[in-house]
Amino acid sequence: MEIHEHIIDLPKKVYVGNGILGKLKDYLFQLNVVDPVLVISGPNVRKIIVNEIMKGLNEMNSLELIEVTDSSIDEVNKVEEKMKKFSPRFILGIGGGKTIDVAKYVAYRLNVNFISIPTAPSHDGITSPFASIKGLGKPVSVKAKMPYAIIADIDVLSAAPRRLINAGIGDTIGKLVAVRDWKLASKLTGEYYGDYTASLALLSAKHALNCTKIIHRDLKYSVRLLTEALISSGVAMGMAGSTRPASGSEHLFAHAVDLLQPNLAMHGELVGIGTIIMAYIHGIRWKDIRNALNKIGSPTTAKELGIPNEVIIRALTIAHTIRPERYTILGDRGLTWGSAEKVARDTGVID
Numbered sequence: 001m002e003i004h005e006h007i008i009d010l011p012k013k014v015y016v017g018n019g020i021l022g023k024l025k026d027y028l029f030q031l032n033v034v035d036p037v038l039v040i041s042g043p044n045v046r047k048i049i050v051n052e053i054m055k056g057l058n059e060m061n062s063l064e065l066i067e068v069t070d071s072s073i074d075e076v077n078k079v080e081e082k083m084k085k086f087s088p089r090f091i092l093g094i095g096g097g098k099t100i101d102v103a104k105y106v107a108y109r110l111n112v113n114f115i116s117i118p119t120a121p122s123h124d125g126i127t128s129p130f131a132s133i134k135g136l137g138k139p140v141s142v143k144a145k146m147p148y149a150i151i152a153d154i155d156v157l158s159a160a161p162r163r164l165i166n167a168g169i170g171d172t173i174g175k176l177v178a179v180r181d182w183k184l185a186s187k188l189t190g191e192y193y194g195d196y197t198a199s200l201a202l203l204s205a206k207h208a209l210n211c212t213k214i215i216h217r218d219l220k221y222s223v224r225l226l227t228e229a230l231i232s233s234g235v236a237m238g239m240a241g242s243t244r245p246a247s248g249s250e251h252l253f254a255h256a257v258d259l260l261q262p263n264l265a266m267h268g269e270l271v272g273i274g275t276i277i278m279a280y281i282h283g284i285r286w287k288d289i290r291n292a293l294n295k296i297g298s299p300t301t302a303k304e305l306g307i308p309n310e311v312i313i314r315a316l317t318i319a320h321t322i323r324p325e326r327y328t329i330l331g332d333r334g335l336t337w338g339s340a341e342k343v344a345r346d347t348g349v350i351d
């Protein structure tokens, strides 16, 4: 008899709290982290946060820091080159989504434990066992290492620029559409639909929507809520063994814009706009989503992001080609130029 197994890898420990990075040394001890340890970080985060963290770890005999500037395969190769000489037992990824993606992808390829230390609540890659790496030939995420532990310091995360916090809200609200797409696919194509992981992703989206109502009066509480939502959305991906619960047509749109005009906008901002458009096509409450994003000052129009109307329309027409194996509301044939222009205008994304 053939055995079908589904193996779920989960983090060993998740630390969340205010000012907890000051206890990093204790946590690493609790987690049995032994050196050599490699810290991966980006240039901004290094200056703002990591240099201080490194001082706190100066008792380690073997500790190295490497800076990465984007989540490309070239940066992955650069880190791997360094690892040949250094052979770390643990990797700490400290930063935004791109840094964490490089760290978890390197950790996966070389089978080294990886600890995720987010400095911005801008994405749900904090916990997911997937990484978006540019230069692998596709704009969507690939398999990577599930973090061994997560250390989320709410003081640090809530001090991140507001744009990054808003992007995390956009990335999470996207699950409202992603789960709809998944359900639709299960009806039309017979694809397995995981009720539990879908519910977990939806719960994250609901909490992110709640954040939009309270962030003006209680930033720290909202960031804590958002961080927990990002973590559990990542867990949903880990449990599903795919990004399906967290990425549908709204992400396809975001990936398409990024392909056409790289680095113009943050991932979560594009997902937020994609969510408005795809919610409109699904016939769900797209105006509520747009109002929620407007309320926090997150962009809801192409103009706010400096993206030409033609790029939005073109992205909508090619989005269905990005991951053809994952059925969404865009169907197999996608949108025509005319229908793409109409939905973008009807939702106010272009004028």
Ligand SMILES: NC(=O)C1=CN([C@@H]2O[C@H](COP(=O)(O)OP(=O)(O)OC[C@H]3O[C@@H](n4cnc5c(N)ncnc54)[C@H](OP(=O)(O)O)[C@@H]3O)[C@@H](O)[C@H]2O)C=CC1
Residues within 6 Å of the ligand: 041, 042, 043, 044, 045, 046, 048, 069, 071, 095, 096, 097, 098, 099, 101, 119, 120, 122, 123, 124, 125, 126, 128, 130, 131, 132, 141, 156, 157, 159, 160, 161, 164, 167, 171, 266, 267, 268
């Ligand atoms: N693997 C997955 O499942 C997922 C992956 N992603 C991916 O994550 C990426 C998006 O991540 P995102 O975080 O939005 O973008 P970036 O990682 O590009 O971070 C944006 C900027 O914010 C800076 N930054 C981070 N923390 C702070 C802070 N506390 N204070 C000041 N600046 C800070 C970074 O600095 P520095 O230059 O130092 O890095 C960087 O310049 C995309 O590539 C996306 O595809 C998104 C969702 C899920």
Ligand SMILES: O=C(CO)COP(=O)(O)O
Residues within 6 Å of the ligand: 124, 125, 130, 132, 139, 140, 141, 171, 243, 246, 247, 251, 252
């Ligand atoms: O960004 C993601 C989830 O928020 C990952 O999605 P993709 O698998 O589409 O890259």
Ligand SMILES: [Zn+2]
Residues within 6 Å of the ligand: 123, 124, 171, 251, 267, 271
């Ligand atoms: Zn995302």
